Amino acid sequence: MALRPVHVNMKALDGLAVGRFWAEALGWTVFRPGVTTYVGPGDEFVWPDPVVLGLDIVPVPKSKTTAKNRVHLDLATDSAAHQAELVARLRALGATPADVGQGDVPWTVLADPEGNEFCVLEPRDIYGDTGPIARVVVDCAEPRAMARFWGEAMDWTLYEVTDEHAVLRSAKSVGPYLEFLRTPDVKTVPDRIHLDLLPYPGDDETAEAARLRALGATDLDLGQGDVPWICLTDPEGHELCVLAPS
Structure with a gap:
């Protein structure tokens, strides 16, 4: 049994506008498969993508607080000129x-x-x-503890773990890295960005959620009501969702 991260879940007041920004930033496409806005590569909607982590942008009624997000994206560049051009283009986009x-x-x-x-x-x-996405970075207090939990939770490979950071990536060595970075900050507000995890065909999300609880996850009530996914937090309180198998 194992889970795979299938997209980065991002909350937004205006999901379509934020989706359009990120589509331009990443050179990807905006899709509207339902109430959410999905940003992924190619001209056709493919989910789950076999390589990348797309962005699933979910509309919410509240704006971001002034607190720094404890999960963020790092974008890759291939030259100093590319970095400067990308920064300028992103600023022009808002x-x-x-x-x-x-x-x-x-x-x-x-x-x-x-x-x-x-x-x-x-x-x-x-x-x-x-x-275009080099890594998803998660602030944490104990990278080694995060490596133990997430390394067991997912089928990704643990590349490196120290007292300062832990790094995982798909076992196929494709797509972005996931890095847990030791920071002095403490969590004060719900995460604006989190990972959604998907069981493989034939596996059950209820059993997978139970497995995560045994590893130290706890149930999370965000007022989600009766939904087909299960909301949890990892041992340091980072939100995550276990989705129903596709």
């Missing part, structure tokens, strides 16, 4: 500079039109084959 205490760093921190922080990385060889 992104704004963001100060999260990063200081003097070679990457650029921006926020999308609804304030979700993200980074445009300087060129790094390790991200040469990830596609």
Whole structure:
């Protein structure tokens, strides 16, 4: 039994507008499969995508607070010129500079039109084959504990774990990395961004949710009511959803 991350779930007041921003940012396409806005590669809606983590943008009635998101995206570039061009293009699309205490760093921190922080990385060889999203970064207190939970929860490979960070990636070595980064911040508000996980065909989301609870996950009530997915939090309180098998 195992789960696979299938998309990054992002909340937004205006899901279509945020979707259009991210589609332009990533060179992807906006799809409207239902009440949510999905952003993924190609001209046809494919879900789950076999390689990338798409963005599933969910409309909510509340705007982002001033608190920094504890989950964000890092975008890949292949040259200094590409990084500068991408930053300029994103700002023209409505992104704004963001100060999260990063200081003097070679990457650029921006926020999308609804304030979700993200980074445009300087060129790094390790991200040469990830596609436009280099990694999904999760702030945490204990990377080793996160490596144990998420390494058991998903079928991704643990690439590296230290006291400062833990890095996972698809066992097929495709798509973005998932990095848990040690930070001094503590969680004060619900996550605006989280991962949705999907069982493989033949597996059951109820059994998978029970397995995650045994690993340290807890149930989460967001007022979701009777829905076909199961809302949980990991041992540090990061939200996640276990979806019904496709």
